[in-house]
Structure formats: C-alpha cells, structure tokens
Amino acid sequence: MDFQPKKILMIRFGAMGDVLLTTPAVRCLRRKFPHAKIDFLVKSEYAPLLRGNPHLDVVVPFDPKAGLKGLFQMGKWMRTQKYDLIVDLQRNANSVFLSAYSGTSSRLVWNPERWKRWLWVYFRIRLNDYGRPVPLKYLLPLQLLGVEDDGKGLELYIPQEMHQRVEHLLKTSGVEEKKPILALAPGAGRNTKRWPKENYIELGKYFQRQGFSIFLLGGKQDKALCQFIKEAIGPDAWDWSGTSLLETASFISRASVMVTNDTGLMHMASALQKRGVAIFGPTTRELGFFPFRSFFVVVEKPFKCRPCSFHGTKHCIRGHFRCMKAISSQEVIHAVQKLVESENDRKILVRAL
Structure with missing residues (x-):
C-alpha cells in the first residue's frame, strides 16, 4: 500500500501489560514513517508507561470514567487533529466509536480473534496460526502499510528524576x-x-x-x-x-x-x-x-x-x-x-x- 500518513493516532486504552505489549508496534511504525506525527491514546492511569517513549510525539490521556460526555469531548478533539490514519489496537465500543467520530477515513483495526481463543481454551482446537504472541498480533494490521517486525522486544523508558x-x-x-x-x-x-x-x-x-x-x-x-x-x-x-x-x-x-x-x-x-x-x-x-x-x-x-x-x-x-x-x-x-x-x-x- 503506497500510503504516506503524516498524522497517526494509535489507540490502546489498557491494561498495563497490554499497553507495554504495543511498544514493538509503536517502534516499527516509527521506523517505517520516521517523519510522521505519531500520537497514542491511552487511559490516563497508563499514560506514564508511554510518556518517555522516543517513538511517540504526544501521549493523549483518556478517562473512561468521564462517561458519554468525556467520550464525545475526546471524539471532538480527535476531529480537530485531522489524523490521516488511526490504528485501533483496542477494538472495543469506545475505540470503535472514537475512530468513527473522528472523521478519519483510513483506519486499521487489530483483530483479537477471540473465537480462536475460545476454541483453544474450551475444546483444545488449535488452528495453525493460533498462539502468535500478542505483540506480533498488534503488528499484523500494520503489515498493510509495509511495517515489518524488527525482532526486538518491549520498551519502557524511565525518567532520570524517577530513578x-x-x-x-x-x-x-x-x-x-x-x-x-x-x-x-x-x-x-x-x-x-x-x-x-x-x-x-x-x-x-x-x-x-x-x-x-x-x-x-x-x-x-x-x-x-x-x-x-x-x-x-x-x-x-x-x-x-x-x-x-x-x-x-x-x-x-x-x-x-x-x-x-x-x-x-x-x-x-x-x-x-x-x-x-x-x-x-x-x-x-x-x-x-x-x-x-x-x-x-x-x-x-x-x-x-x-x-x-x-x-x-x-x-x-x-x-x-x-x-x-x-x-x-x-x-x-x-x-x-x-x-x-x-x-x-x-x-x-x-x-x-
């Protein structure tokens, strides 16, 4: 796909481990688009896990407890940003609504393949491609853009003042x-x-x-x-x-x-x-x-x-x-x-x- 987005928003609200598991996708996306603006929408409580990440421009905190009012306010803010691409690594009701409400026409959505998990846990039926580590699953939708796995692990950056x-x-x-x-x-x-x-x-x-x-x-x-x-x-x-x-x-x-x-x-x-x-x-x-x-x-x-x-x-x-x-x-x-x-x-x- 010959697509060169200039403004990208990635979405994963939580939880702690899941947010950290997105960091290879963040890094590989940055390597593919070194000059793009890449922001990340995440629950406020998990925002510190990403704030020091050099591959991101802005970490956008989101508070689901703010209810419908907060959801619509975030959607309106996303509209003002005019993102070229949204990468939804959450895929729940809130992330789908925000992606649609933002007006961004280009969206990539992670497929959690819950039915495959269900088959494995309850019937021990394992399909050939099941069992892929979650960080590599997060990379799958990005392959449409030519993003490739760099073979590295997760990342977390701790500010010196915290040490x-x-x-x-x-x-x-x-x-x-x-x-x-x-x-x-x-x-x-x-x-x-x-x-x-x-x-x-x-x-x-x-x-x-x-x-x-x-x-x-x-x-x-x-x-x-x-x-x-x-x-x-x-x-x-x-x-x-x-x-x-x-x-x-x-x-x-x-x-x-x-x-x-x-x-x-x-x-x-x-x-x-x-x-x-x-x-x-x-x-x-x-x-x-x-x-x-x-x-x-x-x-x-x-x-x-x-x-x-x-x-x-x-x-x-x-x-x-x-x-x-x-x-x-x-x-x-x-x-x-x-x-x-x-x-x-x-x-x-x-x-x-």
Whole structure:
C-alpha cells in the first residue's frame, strides 16, 4: 500500500501489560514513517508507561470514567487533529466509536480473534496460526502499510528524576546498597494466577539467607498480600507495593532477578530486559501473553486442564488448583539460582517466534 500518513493516532486504552505489549508496534511504525506525527491514546492511569517513549510525539490521556460526555469531548478533539490514519489496537465500543467520530477515513483495526481463543481454551482446537504472541498480533494490521517486525522486544523508558526519587527512598529507608535484590510480584488480576503466598514466603526466606534484599511489588490492591509476605520473611524484606507505575519500574530495574505471576509487572520487567522467573498456572503460551523476547524462564506444569480460562478466574473451576500448587518452592529457587549464576547466558532468552 503506497500510503504516506503524516498524522497517526494509535489507540490502546489498557491494561498495563497490554499497553507495554504495543511498544514493538509503536517502534516499527516509527521506523517505517520516521517523519510522521505519531500520537497514542491511552487511559490516563497508563499514560506514564508511554510518556518517555522516543517513538511517540504526544501521549493523549483518556478517562473512561468521564462517561458519554468525556467520550464525545475526546471524539471532538480527535476531529480537530485531522489524523490521516488511526490504528485501533483496542477494538472495543469506545475505540470503535472514537475512530468513527473522528472523521478519519483510513483506519486499521487489530483483530483479537477471540473465537480462536475460545476454541483453544474450551475444546483444545488449535488452528495453525493460533498462539502468535500478542505483540506480533498488534503488528499484523500494520503489515498493510509495509511495517515489518524488527525482532526486538518491549520498551519502557524511565525518567532520570524517577530513578533519583527511588534512590533517595531506598537510602532513607535503610536498604543496603551492596546487597543484590530479588523482586517478587505475588499479586495478579485473578486469584488462580497467583502462586500461593506460602511459596513466596519460602522463596523470600531462602534468598534472604543468601544475602539478598527482598522487594515486594504490586498495585494498591496487592498491598495486604505484599505486607503479609514481607512480615513473614522478616529483615531485609521491603514492601514497595502501591507505588506509582514508574516508581515500580525503577524498583524492578534495580533487581538482579524478578519472580512474578502472569501479570502486568512481568511485562514491565520484560520491557526493562530484566532476568526473571514467570509462574504460569491457568494460562498458557498459546494465549499469547508469555514473556516476549526477554531474559525470562517460565515455570509451569503440563496438566491437561490447562488452560482453563483466558485470564484466570476467582476460583479454580475444577476445585483442585493443581496447576499452581504443584509448582514447588524448590523448583522456583532452582530457576532463580540458574539465572543468578548465568547472568550472561543467552540460552535462557525466551524467544516467541
């Protein structure tokens, strides 16, 4: 397609991991159109994940809680911008409405192929092209413009002042500078995606004895869980849950290794090219959300009941929760030790082809 857009708007409202998974598409689009103005429409709470991205011109915050009035105001604003192209990587009612209301005639829309996920999760029918990582799915509509995958991973840019703020916080809190850091992210959006807290406690205690400082990370909703684990581990365990997205990213950037469930912080660590262990239970690689082109190893069990849902559930639908309970603390300890001992071993790189 011989089309040279001068003003482009990309849309992905959330959530945290999904926004970070769009960054390869952002980068590749910029490489194809180096002189175009490329803006990004995203939920206000996730805007900090993109504000430092050098491939974007303007990050446009959107507040869905503003209701219909806010939706129409955003649509009117988009009309005034006269975008040549809209790339909708969300494809929900709001993004479809805004794209149409903007008056932009050229639109590319991501196809989430939910019916293929449905066939895989509930009938174990896997079509030949199913299982492609989500970042590569985001690139598919852009191929019509000649945009190609550059083979690189996710990106996240942390402002220097954020690093300085976190550095000051660590010093005033008494964290020892010379100790290596193990970051733990025990939370998740759904209960069944959480490795048992008792295992995180055992893991933290083991590496505490090995001379590590243990950082507990998560959102405000994870505060009680992180505080419980921190108290159980004891000295040299620090609860930094509930901090801002970029503060959390700065904490992760300081870690030697991260252990996380299948959650947004896993993708954040991937974007920062950190080494880590990802624990997967009800979800699997075929759903597209494995760590993307990063130094991660995945610990999982090959049970036939997996996957049992798209994004995890509140309770195990089969009542046994084997997929998580069967993963022992010792397995994860061994995986972390391997990463610590093999810092420059590129064999551990998870490649999603």
